[in-house]
Amino acid sequence: METGALISFLAIDLLLVCVPGADWAYAIAAGLRGRSVAAAVSGLVAGYALHTALAAAGLAVLVAGSPVLLTALTVAGACYLVWLGWGVLRRPGVPGADEEAVRGGSAGVFLRGATISGLNPKGLLLYLSVLPQFLTTDGHHLPVPVQTATLGLLHMACCAAVYLTVGAAARAVLRARPAAARAVTRTSGAAMLGIGAFLLVQHAL
Structure with missing residues (x-):
C-alpha cells in the first residue's frame, strides 16, 4: 500500500473516531466507575x-452486498444501544461506584464494550463503505486481505488511543464532582438511546 493512502485513511479514520457516539459514551461511563477504563476500551x-x-476474510464484501443482512445487523445494533442507554438513564450511578462487581466484573465490562463496537453502526459504515475505498487490487500491491488487516489495525490503534484518553479524562475531571459526573453519565446514556432510536426510526421509514 502507498504511504499516501495510509495517511489519508488515518486522517479520515481519526475524524470518525473523534466524533462522539456510542463508543465515547461507554468510555466516559467507564471512566466514572473506577478502574474499568482499560477493560472497557479493550x-x-x-x-x-x-x-x-471478518473484513479480511472477505465477509464484509458479502454483508455489503446483502441489504437485508446489513439492515438486520444495523437494527440489532440500534436495539442494543437503546437497551444500554435506557439502563444507564435508569441507573446513572456515582463516580467510583463498584458496579463492576454487580455486573460481572471486568469481564462483563469487556464483553459489553465488545458488543457495543461489534454492533456499532459507525463501525459497520467504516468497514463496509470507507475502508474498501483504500484497497488496491491491481496486483502490484499486497494481497487485499493483508491490506484490509493493516487498515483495520490502524483503526483499532486510533480507537484505543482516543477512547483511553476520553475515559481517563472523564475519570480525572469528573470523579471529584459527583453531580456533574452523574449528569454526564445521563447524557451518555441519552446519546446511546438517541442514536439507537434514530437508526430504528430511519429504517422504519
Whole structure:
C-alpha cells in the first residue's frame, strides 16, 4: 500500500473516531466507575478486531452486498444501544461506584464494550463503505486481505488511543464532582438511546 493512502485513511479514520457516539459514551461511563477504563476500551477494540478479521476474510464484501443482512445487523445494533442507554438513564450511578462487581466484573465490562463496537453502526459504515475505498487490487500491491488487516489495525490503534484518553479524562475531571459526573453519565446514556432510536426510526421509514 502507498504511504499516501495510509495517511489519508488515518486522517479520515481519526475524524470518525473523534466524533462522539456510542463508543465515547461507554468510555466516559467507564471512566466514572473506577478502574474499568482499560477493560472497557479493550472490549471496544476487541469488537473492531472482529470486524477486521471478518473484513479480511472477505465477509464484509458479502454483508455489503446483502441489504437485508446489513439492515438486520444495523437494527440489532440500534436495539442494543437503546437497551444500554435506557439502563444507564435508569441507573446513572456515582463516580467510583463498584458496579463492576454487580455486573460481572471486568469481564462483563469487556464483553459489553465488545458488543457495543461489534454492533456499532459507525463501525459497520467504516468497514463496509470507507475502508474498501483504500484497497488496491491491481496486483502490484499486497494481497487485499493483508491490506484490509493493516487498515483495520490502524483503526483499532486510533480507537484505543482516543477512547483511553476520553475515559481517563472523564475519570480525572469528573470523579471529584459527583453531580456533574452523574449528569454526564445521563447524557451518555441519552446519546446511546438517541442514536439507537434514530437508526430504528430511519429504517422504519
